[in-house]
Amino acid sequence: MAPSGSGGLRRRCQTVIYWIPVVFISIIVGWSYYAYVLQLCVESIEDIGEKIVYLLAYHFFFFMFVWAYWQTVFTKPVTPLKEFHLSHADREALEREDRTESQQEILRRIAKDLPVYTRTMSGAIRYCDRCHLVKPDRCHHCSVCDKCILKMDHHCPWVNNCVGFSNYKFFMLFLAYSLLYCLFVAATDVQYFIKFWTAGDKAHFRLKEYWSGLPDTQAKFHIMFLFFAASMFSVSLSSLFAYHCWLVCKNRSTLEAFRAPSFRHGADKNGFSLGFTKNFRQVFGDEKKFWPLPIFSSLGDGCSFPTCLVTQDPEQSHTPTGHTLANESAGEGPQFPAKPLRESQSRLLAAGHSWTESNGADDKDTKGTSNPAMTIENET
DSSP, X not given: OHHHHHHHHHHHHHHHHHHHHHHHHHHHHHHHHIXXXXXXXXXXXXXXXXXXXXXXXXXXXXXXXXXXXXXXXXXOOOOOOGGGBOOHXXXXXXXXXXXXXXXXXXXXXXXXXXXXXXXXXXXXXXXXXXXXXXXXXXXXXETTTTEEETTOOEEETTTTEEESTTTHHHHHHHHHHHHHHHHHHHHHHHHHHHHHHHHHHHHTSOHHHHOTTSOOHHHHHHHHHHHHHHHHHHHHHXXXXXXXXXXXXXXXXXXHHHSOOEETTEEOTTTTOOOHXXXXXXXXXXXXXXXXXXXXXXXXXXXXXXXXXXXXXXXXXXXXXXXXXXXXXXXXXXXXXXXXXXXXXXXXXXXXXXXXXXXXXXXXXXXXXXXXXXOOOOOO
């Protein structure tokens, strides 16, 4: 019982430690609300019109920022569907084999009916020996969460969550709205910060005499530190947001940016890129009204993805197994649509063909009529 008790205590301590960055961000945001709304707008700004405009705009950015952050933190990362997990018999057969070649033969047999096209750097089937499953394309095992995450981008300590297929859109909106929030605070606070700074220089920090426009000394220090904090966060957030915008345009995850996904023909950093428009739609969806909202609208099921590869993997079935898997396991627990609800949401490939709704005959027709240099295979 002792090892079990010590292990439980260790896990609880780790849980508390993992939540510290989220608590820190929450405290900073709560203080910024107090400093901006009460100390700046209510106590310091005398013009009523300016005060109302600042408060309305501030609360819009604040609400969208907190909403996106909440969704990023509390949206559970999604794991592979049950079809990717090995059965008890397959696990026993795999464990009985000592030779790598024999193990790969078993995995190839299992993966033959799955929409799996990526390989390890050595060309082997991607298998997770901790979760006992064949990894779907773009899926990786998170050592912090201790489970495989669909389209894993990275594990972010600031949200205490894995950023992946289920919440990547929320993460992007969190970066965007937090950047807008910091820029707005810095831009509207700068004139009062300058007034404080120049008054402090002239009076040698005798603030009460030279800064009569802002009556409370406490408010002056809140305004000064608010500008510093908003400016520093703006710099860091702008670089991070720009980097993830580039990833969205290239249809890459952070992990794929550091190590290109490998297919049977070798590594290909642009293997999943379908062009800027289609790459963007994979993350944000087809309906523009949902783009700025932290509501799930990404396309697909997270287990299979269309690629720009011309060469079809000869070991895989030509049937749209990814679509079948999504339908059969719709009740297994994903908290978002396992496949797009509208036909318009699935049109990521050539005109008239859907990447989740097309059939094998459509694939053959498309291959026969497409320009080989521009062909986009339907691999789901």
